[in-house]
Amino acid sequence: MAYSAEISRTNPTAFVFLVDQSASMNDPIGGEIPQRKADVVADAINRLLTELSVKCAKEEGVRDYFHVAVVGYGQSVGSAFSGDLEGRDLVPLSQVADNPARVEERPKKVPDGAGGLVETTTRFPVWMEPVANGGTPMVRALQYAETLVAKWLADHPGCFPPIVLNLTDGESTDGDPSTAAVDVQTHASADGATLLFNLHVSASEATPVTFPESDEDLPDAYARTLFGMSSTLPPDMRSYASQQGFEISDVTRGFVYNADIASVVQFLDIGTRATDLR
Amino acid sequence: MRSFISTMSVQKDGSRPHETEDASAVLPDVARDEEVEGQVLAAIADGASESVLAGPWARLLAESFVHAAATRPNTLRNRRTFGRAVLGVVHEWEDWLAGYVADREANDRPIRWYEQPGLDRGAYATLLAFQLAGTHGQRWYAAAMGDSCLFQVRDGALSRTFPLDSAEEFGTSPNLLNSRNTDEDLIAERVRLTQGSYREGDQFFLATDALAAWFLAEKERDGAPWDVLRELACSGTDEDFADWVTKQRGNGDMRNDDVALVHVDLG
Numbered sequence: 001m002a003y004s005a006e007i008s009r010t011n012p013t014a015f016v017f018l019v020d021q022s023a024s025m026n027d028p029i030g031g032e033i034p035q036r037k038a039d040v041v042a043d044a045i046n047r048l049l050t051e052l053s054v055k056c057a058k059e060e061g062v063r064d065y066f067h068v069a070v071v072g073y074g075q076s077v078g079s080a081f082s083g084d085l086e087g088r089d090l091v092p093l094s095q096v097a098d099n100p101a102r103v104e105e106r107p108k109k110v111p112d113g114a115g116g117l118v119e120t121t122t123r124f125p126v127w128m129e130p131v132a133n134g135g136t137p138m139v140r141a142l143q144y145a146e147t148l149v150a151k152w153l154a155d156h157p158g159c160f161p162p163i164v165l166n167l168t169d170g171e172s173t174d175g176d177p178s179t180a181a182v183d184v185q186t187h188a189s190a191d192g193a194t195l196l197f198n199l200h201v202s203a204s205e206a207t208p209v210t211f212p213e214s215d216e217d218l219p220d221a222y223a224r225t226l227f228g229m230s231s232t233l234p235p236d237m238r239s240y241a242s243q244q245g246f247e248i249s250d251v252t253r254g255f256v257y258n259a260d261i262a263s264v265v266q267f268l269d270i271g272t273r274a275t276d277l278r
Numbered sequence: 279m280r281s282f283i284s285t286m287s288v289q290k291d292g293s294r295p296h297e298t299e300d301a302s303a304v305l306p307d308v309a310r311d312e313e314v315e316g317q318v319l320a321a322i323a324d325g326a327s328e329s330v331l332a333g334p335w336a337r338l339l340a341e342s343f344v345h346a347a348a349t350r351p352n353t354l355r356n357r358r359t360f361g362r363a364v365l366g367v368v369h370e371w372e373d374w375l376a377g378y379v380a381d382r383e384a385n386d387r388p389i390r391w392y393e394q395p396g397l398d399r400g401a402y403a404t405l406l407a408f409q410l411a412g413t414h415g416q417r418w419y420a421a422a423m424g425d426s427c428l429f430q431v432r433d434g435a436l437s438r439t440f441p442l443d444s445a446e447e448f449g450t451s452p453n454l455l456n457s458r459n460t461d462e463d464l465i466a467e468r469v470r471l472t473q474g475s476y477r478e479g480d481q482f483f484l485a486t487d488a489l490a491a492w493f494l495a496e497k498e499r500d501g502a503p504w505d506v507l508r509e510l511a512c513s514g515t516d517e518d519f520a521d522w523v524t525k526q527r528g529n530g531d532m533r534n535d536d537v538a539l540v541h542v543d544l545g
Contacts, residue, residue, distance in 0.1 A: 006292075006534060008291075008292035009292060010292050011292070050392075053392040054392050054395045054396065055328075057330060057390075057392040057393050057396055058297075058330060059330060059331055059334075059393070061390075062392055097390075097392050098390075103391070123391055125391065277327070278290055278291065278292050278293075278534055
């Protein structure tokens with residue numbers, strides 16, 4: 001059965017995050033809290049890298065179940081890591097964990113034990129900075145991901161298939177991305193084809209469309225293009241998404257349209273949910 | 279009554295032997311297939327791999343429990359005494375952990391930011407403890423938290439299984455003991471206790487979940503898993519056992535997970 005390979009240190013898999021860094025990412029995201037889209041996406045990626053590191057931490061260090069690339073696309077296309085990892089593509093998770101560019105102290109409210117909340121600080125490691133300028137060269141970004149995935153699969157032919165997560169807020173400015181998306185998904189391991197999931201960040205108040213099974217309720221051709229580019233969720237992610245309260249079927253796609261802050265976080269959580277760690 | 283005790287373990291594929299998070303302990307502390315007289319105490323624990331320091335926690339639980347039951351024979355017969363014994367191990371763990379953190383500092387490897395949340399949550403493990411009383415009218419007692427299993431075999435047939443009865447019961451989230459949980463009442467409420475009688479010729483197997491699930495599935499296919507394990511325990515080497523486990527995993531008959539087994543043979 002496809003998408004059932006164990007993920008282990010001897011058989012790791014890869015996550016490639018494609019992050020839209022075009023000028024429009026300066027605009028506020030839809031929803032109640034007016035945060036810049038670029039900030040929301042950078043925060044969500046940094047938080048996810050933190051959670052992955054904690055999840056894979058054992059007493060001897062972080063286990064390399066995953067190798068991770070964060071690729072920005074806007075004025076240019078390339079690694080979005082800053083600090084010691086600047087310019088690196090797929091990085092073993094242990095090196096990610098040991099090399100945040102910096103660690104911020106952020107305020108956090110915790111229970112005071114008497115029914116109220118008290119403000120404290122939490123450490124927030126940062127690997128990528130919010131960037132917003134230039135166009136949306138999504139075709140080149142997908143081609144960049146394809147190169148990384150092809151190289152990864154040549155070295156790891158039996159792995160749980162690599163997962164590419166594309167987070168964008170607008171239409172591609174370098175052509176129709178559909179063909180480049182298919183090209184990414186044609187690369188396969190013995191366990192299945194590379195997965196490509198897409199998330200569209202909204203600037204509007206429109207209700208998010210999360211993990212749809214058809215493009216019927218999507219508002220325009222652009223949304224339908226992104227839907228068509230998205231892989232169906234494999235079984236483990238389907239059951240996890242279902243536990244999270246989403247209505248899921250066998251043809252549910254890894255796609256979110258008009259995402260607000262909460263659905264950005266859910267998209268990353270579900271799209272990287274590879275459960276069989278050994 | 280005399281008995282022969284063997285303990286065996288194999289780490290999951292892809293791990294190194296010292297990374298196993300399953301643990302076992304027996305009293306008297308004997309090597310493979312060694313003869314003992316009188317009371318036998320045994321425990322196995324399965325550290326949850328999602329938690330940090332699960333292996334050391336499982337080892338401490340198994341070791342402490344056989345000693346607790348040796349000192350206080352009621353430990354496995356009463357919910358309260360079981361709960362109190364777990365609390366004792368939680369306090370031992372606090373000391374162990376303080377020493378561990380100090381060692382890491384001393385060795386220039388202080389606790390990193392990504393380890394702290396795991397340490398704050400504590401380590402998790404199942405526990406199955408077993409007592410074959412040498413002096414109480416041939417009774418045995420067992421206490422279980424989670425899905426590590428005890429099997430009693432008499433006259434070539436499976437006569438008792440505890441706490442799970444069928445292969446399909448595995449896979450849901452088992453009850454676990456947390457290294458920071460000091461809620462004695464909750465532990466006392468959740469522990470499963472049982473007892474039974476034994477006689478010459480009986481065999482007991484204590485197995486962590488992957489092996490226990492294989493055992494029950496094999497039984498459900500009208501096999502005699504006890505014969506296979508007895509042969510490996512009595513005549514095989516550690517390597518034979520590891521090879522056999524690898525083969526079952528390869529056939530898809532056993533989940534790739536750490537394995538621990540204690541065999542008590544009254545034959």
